[in-house]
Structures are given as structure tokens and as C-alpha cells.
Amino acid sequence: MPAAKFPMRCLLLSSLAGLLVACSSAPQTGSGAGNAGGSASSAPRPLHDGPPSYMQDVSQIPDAVPTPHTGAYKASPYTVLGQRYHPMQDGRSYREEGTASWYGTKFHGQNTANGELYDLYGMTAAHKTLPLPSYVEVTNLENGRKVIVRVNDRGPFYSDRIIDLSFAAAKKLGYSDQGTAHVLVQGIDPVAWQQQNNPNYLVTREAVSEAPVAAALPPEPVENVQTGLYLQVGAFSSNQAAEALRQRVQGVVGGTVWVSPVQVDTRTLHRVRVGPLASQDEARRMIETLRVANLGTPTLVTVN
Known part of the structure; x- marks a missing residue:
């Protein structure tokens, strides 16, 4: 073959x-x-x-x-x-x-x-x-x-x-x-495919990572979030779309997957994140798992 x-x-x-x-x-x-x-x-x-x-x-x-x-x-x-x-x-x-x-x-x-x-x-x-x-x-x-x-x-x-x-x-x-x-x-x-098939598609992962407050968390849930490494799987203008992705990711990785809203200019983006992760090795393994499951290639972010 x-x-x-x-x-x-x-x-x-x-x-x-x-x-x-x-x-x-x-x-x-x-x-x-x-x-x-x-x-x-x-x-x-x-x-x-x-x-x-x-x-x-x-x-x-x-x-x-x-x-x-x-x-x-x-x-x-x-x-x-x-x-x-x-x-x-x-x-x-x-x-x-x-x-x-x-x-x-x-x-x-x-x-x-x-x-x-x-x-x-x-x-x-x-x-x-x-x-x-x-x-x-x-x-x-x-x-x-x-x-x-x-x-x-x-x-x-x-x-x-x-x-x-x-x-x-x-x-x-x-x-x-x-x-x-x-x-x-x-x-x-x-x-073009995302714009046609995902009505909630707003920005690419690169655009989100370049936003000055993209890695920050909103004031409300800070007390419930640990510092450390996280994987950001996507960002949406719609909380419903983010929740749908959260459920798909949850079914694949089995870890803690949550939605984190953040204000970017006049827009609210709902970020889907996995973590906290124990190490860089765990992050790499999870990135490969999500890639094989056709859920994209997550971005590694650090919450201080």
C-alpha cells in the first residue's frame, strides 16, 4: 500500500x-x-x-x-x-x-x-x-x-x-x-469555511492571543480559578457556542473544561479552556489528543 x-x-x-x-x-x-x-x-x-x-x-x-x-x-x-x-x-x-x-x-x-x-x-x-x-x-x-x-x-x-x-x-x-x-x-x-458553517465564528485564535487582555480572567470567577497552565481551545462571541465546544472537549479529555469570558474592546469573548494542567508534558499529550479528535490545535496559556 x-x-x-x-x-x-x-x-x-x-x-x-x-x-x-x-x-x-x-x-x-x-x-x-x-x-x-x-x-x-x-x-x-x-x-x-x-x-x-x-x-x-x-x-x-x-x-x-x-x-x-x-x-x-x-x-x-x-x-x-x-x-x-x-x-x-x-x-x-x-x-x-x-x-x-x-x-x-x-x-x-x-x-x-x-x-x-x-x-x-x-x-x-x-x-x-x-x-x-x-x-x-x-x-x-x-x-x-x-x-x-x-x-x-x-x-x-x-x-x-x-x-x-x-x-x-x-x-x-x-x-x-x-x-x-x-x-x-x-x-x-x-x-471562509468557519464563517459559512459557524455563525458564532468571530476571531481566529491568533487574534485572540494578540488582544491585550486575552490572557486575563474577568473579576467574577477569579477566586475559583487556580494559577498555572491551561489550554485555550477556542473563543466565541456566543456563550452557547462556547458551551457546546466545552461539552465536546469534556467528552474527549475528561479533565476540567470551562468557559472564561473576557472583554476585548467592546466585545465579550467566551474562551473555552482546559486545566489547570500539571506540566508541559501533560499539555503536549492533551494537545495531541484534541488534534486527533479534530478539535483543532489549542493554545497554551498561563494564568498567574
Whole structure:
């Protein structure tokens, strides 16, 4: 199924023959075509790719939620198997029709090209030239099913396949058994998507963090809040929207999740926060948990 998705993994191999074995092996099940990654994780990798032994009900896994990105994109040129790739700097208007594949157990728990751990039950994808991260809508043109995935990996690197989806995404699109499907891939503008699908969307996380009082707490609840590290998951003009997100996050992390209002100019923003957290390590683990659950990438804040 998957070929290697990013040069760092392939370059570790000592010979061309070894590289071809590790980066171009065909799967026994399915027909995925790539796996990327920076450096591999310490988890042992199965010899062959395929579906998981435990089949989770993927209909209960939500699509990725397009979230405005506030950091640097990964879009530098790179070389794999002797071919040079030049990623596009903006993938919002991307549109391409072609063959999609998927990748699964062989790369589960391994680092993706974006530095995240690949989760075969996450709604993610690999692409050769889209900036990382990006969001795309993938339509299976054979049955009309659609999913939204977060592109966080590189590949596929052999044949004419244009995108490599996670096992869960392929399962939701109805082609995990046959291995490939004819699809339409369309880039998504996260800001426009939020404005269209979230009537309470007001500001990006970056705008909130730059506000002079964004890290402060209102006078009323101060006595009930401990000092320390917190994760801010989102900020809304609507308290109802913030409460809805609080409940979703609560169901994922199981810790203390609360809504903190703050005045920014003439507006009141309702911030959804998790904490206090015991350490930076706990914060990193929780950020990864929320990312895999398609709840965005929280901002770490300190309450003094």
C-alpha cells in the first residue's frame, strides 16, 4: 500500500535496494500509495500495510474541522526517490480529479511529515504538494460520498495516485476494501469555511492571543480559578457556542473544561479552556489528543 511519504524516512536507509523495499512495497490489503513522516517513532512497524484488526465504527468519527492556521506552513521543496517536489504555497483553490488510495497499520503511530503521529482512525491525508497543514474535501465520484480531511503528510510517491487517505477516511468514502477510488479533491479556505458553517465564528485564535487582555480572567470567577497552565481551545462571541465546544472537549479529555469570558474592546469573548494542567508534558499529550479528535490545535496559556 503506502510508499514512503517523506525523504527523511527513506534517507535513513543505506542502499537503493533497501529504500525500494521500505518505501515502495505493495500492501497485502487495500491499495494505499504513500506514507510520509519525518523521523519515525519508536513504535515497531509491521512488515505489511493493511486495515486494523479491530474495526471501529467510522460513521461515528467526525470529519476534520477546517481550523485557521496561525503558524508557519511546511511547503519547502524536497526530493523523494530522485524526484524533486515543489509544494504550492496556498492550497485553498486546489482542485484535482484522480485516484485516491489509503494507508493503515504499517504507519499507525509513526511520525507524519508534519511531525504529528499518524492515526489510522483520524481524518487525515497525505499529499505531495499541498502545504502542511491544509484541509480538503474529498468526493468519491463512484458513490457521491464526501469527507473533509486534514492534510498533514507527504505522499503517495508511486503510480498516478493523487492523495493517500487515512484508513478511516477511505472507509467512510466506501473504498477501503477495494483499495482505491476515483475522487475529486478540493482545497478549503478554513476562514471562509468557519464563517459559512459557524455563525458564532468571530476571531481566529491568533487574534485572540494578540488582544491585550486575552490572557486575563474577568473579576467574577477569579477566586475559583487556580494559577498555572491551561489550554485555550477556542473563543466565541456566543456563550452557547462556547458551551457546546466545552461539552465536546469534556467528552474527549475528561479533565476540567470551562468557559472564561473576557472583554476585548467592546466585545465579550467566551474562551473555552482546559486545566489547570500539571506540566508541559501533560499539555503536549492533551494537545495531541484534541488534534486527533479534530478539535483543532489549542493554545497554551498561563494564568498567574
